[in-house]
Amino acid sequence: MQEKEFKLANITLRGLAFGDPQKPMILALHGWLDNAASFIPLAKYLSDYYVLAVDLTGHGLSDHRGPDSHYNLMDYVYDIHELVESQGWQNFILLGHSMGGIIGSIYTSCFPEKVSRYISIESFGPISKEAESSPQHLRESIESRLKAGRSEGKHPTSLDTTIQTRAKAGDLDIESATLLVNRNVERVEDGYRFRTDRRLRTISSLRVTPPQAEAFIRGISRPTLVINGDKGYEMMKKVLRERQAWVANLISAECEGGHHLHMDKPQAVASEIVNFLNMPVDTQTT
Numbered sequence: 001m002q003e004k005e006f007k008l009a010n011i012t013l014r015g016l017a018f019g020d021p022q023k024p025m026i027l028a029l030h031g032w033l034d035n036a037a038s039f040i041p042l043a044k045y046l047s048d049y050y051v052l053a054v055d056l057t058g059h060g061l062s063d064h065r066g067p068d069s070h071y072n073l074m075d076y077v078y079d080i081h082e083l084v085e086s087q088g089w090q091n092f093i094l095l096g097h098s099m100g101g102i103i104g105s106i107y108t109s110c111f112p113e114k115v116s117r118y119i120s121i122e123s124f125g126p127i128s129k130e131a132e133s134s135p136q137h138l139r140e141s142i143e144s145r146l147k148a149g150r151s152e153g154k155h156p157t158s159l160d161t162t163i164q165t166r167a168k169a170g171d172l173d174i175e176s177a178t179l180l181v182n183r184n185v186e187r188v189e190d191g192y193r194f195r196t197d198r199r200l201r202t203i204s205s206l207r208v209t210p211p212q213a214e215a216f217i218r219g220i221s222r223p224t225l226v227i228n229g230d231k232g233y234e235m236m237k238k239v240l241r242e243r244q245a246w247v248a249n250l251i252s253a254e255c256e257g258g259h260h261l262h263m264d265k266p267q268a269v270a271s272e273i274v275n276f277l278n279m280p281v282d283t284q285t286t
Contacts, residue, residue: 001040003061004052008082014061015054018043024277025092028053029080029100031122031260033196035060037183038097041176042262045270049093049277054083056100058197060183070145071200073126076103077110084114093277097121097262109219119225119273121262122232124240125217129207141203148202156185156192171231176263217246224250225276227269229261251276 002017015036026049030038036053037060043051055062057079058071065071080103084092094115096104101123108118129137156162162185167177184196208216224247228236236259244250253272257265 001043006054006083006086008079008086011057011063011065011079013054013057013063013079013083015052016040018051018053019047019049021050023048023050025050025052025089026095026119027080027084027089027092029094029096029103030054030056030059031098031100033059033184033200034097034180035183035196037179038176038260038263039095040179041264041266042270042273045267046273048274054080055183056103058200060195064197065199070202070205071197072205073099073102074106077106080107081111084111090114091116093117093119095119095121095273096123098123098259102126105220106216108222108224109216112219112221115222117223117225117277118220119227119276121227121269122229122236122259124226124236124243126208126213128210128213131209134206137203137207138205141205144202145199148199153194153198155194159185159192162192170260171258172260173264176260179263214243214246217243220247222249223276223279223281225273226250226252227261227272228252228254229257229259229265230254231256231258232261233259249281 004015004017006013026046028039028051030036030053036055039051039053056076058064092115094104094108101120102125104118104120105125108115163174163177163181166172166181167174184194185192186195226240228240240252244252255261255265255268255272262269
């Protein structure tokens with residue numbers, strides 16, 4: 001495992017790399033409020049691949065956005081493409097969990113020439129809301145940002161307590177929560193401080209509409225694998241049922257575990273991924 005750093009035009013992204021860079025690359029994108037360490041358990045079982053897990057902007061060790069900026073979903077897609085272009089990556093496997101899977105779906109739809117295969121864990125395309133909800137949603141977003149700007153951020157007083165809280169909130173094993181917390185928290189003179197940008201907790205400004213979400217998903221032309229946990233979020237299973245017919249070359253699988261099954265039950269998830277990647281493209285059908 002190696003720490004990696006990528007200096008882009010306006011921000012620096014950091015992450016973790018696993019394995020031999022001469023092997024096929026899996027670019028891994030984590031979920032909301034997680035970080036690159038979420039792929040440590042899974043990478044152990046993907047030894048035939050070079051796994052590069054990136055801390056998304058505002059998460060883990062990556063830079064925060066500027067003080068006059070906020071966190072919009074499409075800006076993450078921009079960050080990933082700037083990273084890909086800066087490194088000259090081609091024909092890589094894109095893997096995402098939860099929010100990372102959403103980002104991955106949009107990226108694969110927009111830039112199919114860069115991605116050889118797309119894998120999503122506990123997500124399938126962007127969360128959508130009807131257009132009529134936009135004024136109220138934007139109002140709530142603005143109010144949440146103003147409220148966050150007027151309040152002082154809270155930081156951990158105890159690392160153990162923070163790990164226990166993270167495990168409970170995310171229905172995670174303690175070992176998995178420890179990996180996430182250790183990368184999202186740093187030691188300072190008077191205790192601990194969250195590395196994650198607190199603005200990540202504010203409400204996003206807009207959701208895509210259902211027709212927009214459908215257009216992004218129908219734009220996915222690469223072989224696709226979607227993995228859900230048998231105890232994962234019901235919303236993710238519902239979304240997959242509604243949308244899976246929109247991608248011609250899609251395989252779905254269910255493994256034991258909750259929303260973070262790739263951390264708590266990594267071997268079974270890795271087995272599904274390896275089987276999918278070993279399939280000839282013309283046999284990968286829904």
